[in-house]
Amino acid sequence: MSKIMIIGAGAGGTSLLLILHEYKGVDVTGIVDICDDAPGLKLAREMGIPAGNDYQKLMEQIDINIIINASGNDLISRDLDGLKANKELEIIEGHSAKILFKLVDERRKSEEKVKHRLKEHEALYKIGIMLTSSESEDELLHTILECATELTHTPAGSIALYDETDGSMEVMSFYGFSDGYTSKLNWTIRQGGLTEYILNRDEPVVIENIDTFDGADGSSIQVEGIKSLIAMPLVVERKTIGIIYVDDFVPRCFSEENKSILTLLATQAAIAIEKMQLFERVKKLAVTDGLTGLFNHRHFVSSLRVERQRAARYGHSLSVLMIDVDHFKNYNDANGHLRGNEALKGVTCAMRGVTRSMDVLARYGGEEFAVILAEANKKMARQTAERICRTVASRSIYGEEQQPLKKLTVSVGVATFPDDATTGSVLVGMADRALYEAKQQGRNRVVSYSKDLE
Numbered sequence: 001m002s003k004i005m006i007i008g009a010g011a012g013g014t015s016l017l018l019i020l021h022e023y024k025g026v027d028v029t030g031i032v033d034i035c036d037d038a039p040g041l042k043l044a045r046e047m048g049i050p051a052g053n054d055y056q057k058l059m060e061q062i063d064i065n066i067i068i069n070a071s072g073n074d075l076i077s078r079d080l081d082g083l084k085a086n087k088e089l090e091i092i093e094g095h096s097a098k099i100l101f102k103l104v105d106e107r108r109k110s111e112e113k114v115k116h117r118l119k120e121h122e123a124l125y126k127i128g129i130m131l132t133s134s135e136s137e138d139e140l141l142h143t144i145l146e147c148a149t150e151l152t153h154t155p156a157g158s159i160a161l162y163d164e165t166d167g168s169m170e171v172m173s174f175y176g177f178s179d180g181y182t183s184k185l186n187w188t189i190r191q192g193g194l195t196e197y198i199l200n201r202d203e204p205v206v207i208e209n210i211d212t213f214d215g216a217d218g219s220s221i222q223v224e225g226i227k228s229l230i231a232m233p234l235v236v237e238r239k240t241i242g243i244i245y246v247d248d249f250v251p252r253c254f255s256e257e258n259k260s261i262l263t264l265l266a267t268q269a270a271i272a273i274e275k276m277q278l279f280e281r282v283k284k285l286a287v288t289d290g291l292t293g294l295f296n297h298r299h300f301v302s303s304l305r306v307e308r309q310r311a312a313r314y315g316h317s318l319s320v321l322m323i324d325v326d327h328f329k330n331y332n333d334a335n336g337h338l339r340g341n342e343a344l345k346g347v348t349c350a351m352r353g354v355t356r357s358m359d360v361l362a363r364y365g366g367e368e369f370a371v372i373l374a375e376a377n378k379k380m381a382r383q384t385a386e387r388i389c390r391t392v393a394s395r396s397i398y399g400e401e402q403q404p405l406k407k408l409t410v411s412v413g414v415a416t417f418p419d420d421a422t423t424g425s426v427l428v429g430m431a432d433r434a435l436y437e438a439k440q441q442g443r444n445r446v447v448s449y450s451k452d453l454e
Contacts, residue, residue, distance in 0.1 A: 050062055070101070
């Protein structure tokens with residue numbers, strides 16, 4: 001066991017104390033300095049290590065076999081010369097002490113780097129588990145951003161996803177910004193701007209002071225007060241997914257460790273985001289109609305069951321519209337199926353334009369559509385149905401002049417829970433009965449279900 005006394009408790013001696021104290025096989029048994037307020041003396045006492053001002057007196061009280069002279073004091077060096085004859089005592093001073101300090105310090109830094117790497121990989125492993133357990137894109141992005149800001153010790157950050165259809169960016173998750181930041185979530189990539197600058201690189205972009213970066217003029221992050229950032233493109237097999245940003249509100253020199261961990265995290269994040277987006281697309285395809293983009297029949301049925309239960313629980317009304325395109329077979333025969341598909345898309349567009357975001361629009365089958373109007377009584381439902389009728393009839397659709405009514409039109413049947421039925425299937429049947437009556441009355445009209453129709 002090496003038992004060491006350090007002479008000199010200034011900056012150098014204090015560093016040696018900290019470094020050597022961590023090593024097994026080394027025991028710092030004492031430290032001295034002529035100055036009572038030397039930082040190393042206070043630290044040694046806190047660590048339970050004997051400390052004083054007189055090295056000769058301390059040597060009598062402790063067991064040592066090595067003296068490291070970090071004082072830089074020539075008088076002490078001359079005094080120590082008298083001890084060099086003692087073969088059981090080794091004295092390290094001058095250049096030897098400096099070299100020892102550098103060697104020990106480099107080893108300490110190397111060990112710290114290894115520990116940091118292990119900590120990074122442990123964190124990334126945990127992140128990988130968290131990412132695979134995320135159940136939605138929102139949850140996934142929040143997890144990624146939370147990990148990124150924590151690992152880089154930054155107070156703010158965001159994730160923007162790239163839309164390749166129009167070349168725009170949209171911030172989907174952010175942390176540490178003002179509530180007003182939500183009004184600046186979309187932007188088009190500007191030539192020569194910060195976003196283009198980041199996307200054109202395959203490594204982290206570090207801006208230590210954004211005020212000196214020309215491409216950031218007028219950007220939303222400047223408005224938020226961001227002064228420094230690291231941005232890393234999210235890329236999977238050369239496909240751009242988006243950008244992850246970690247930000248600070250003061251100019252800052254980011255460490256290599258900051259850049260390294262963000263690079264590793266971005267690789268994992270990009271793969272996880274792409275998988276989640278693929279999953280969301282597949283999930284959407286399972287419930288949507290491929291031609292119109294509306295929900296399909298199966299989703300309509302399951303949604304109606306849920307909405308009916310909710311309406312019954314809270315005592316709300318619930319209405320269903322059954323919609324059929326008038327004389328659609330005639331239109332298809334005259335104009336072809338491709339034109340017929342375009343006509344159905346036109347009807348879809350008209351319906352979307354006059355319904356609420358909370359309403360469930362579905363293609364029920366063929367040229368028939370269905371709409372669930374939550375919290376809508378019969379009067380409200382009829383008003384919506386009439387708007388659909390008017391809007392469809394007002395659209396200009398290719399070949400409509402050959403239709404019996406000289407326009408492409410729809411007929412609509414309306415039924416309301418609990419007035420007309422207490423179950424979803426019966427409610428649809430009542431709306432369908434009203435739709436049949438609308439067609440019998442001449443089409444291009446709305447009929448609400450009543451017992452008189454039976």
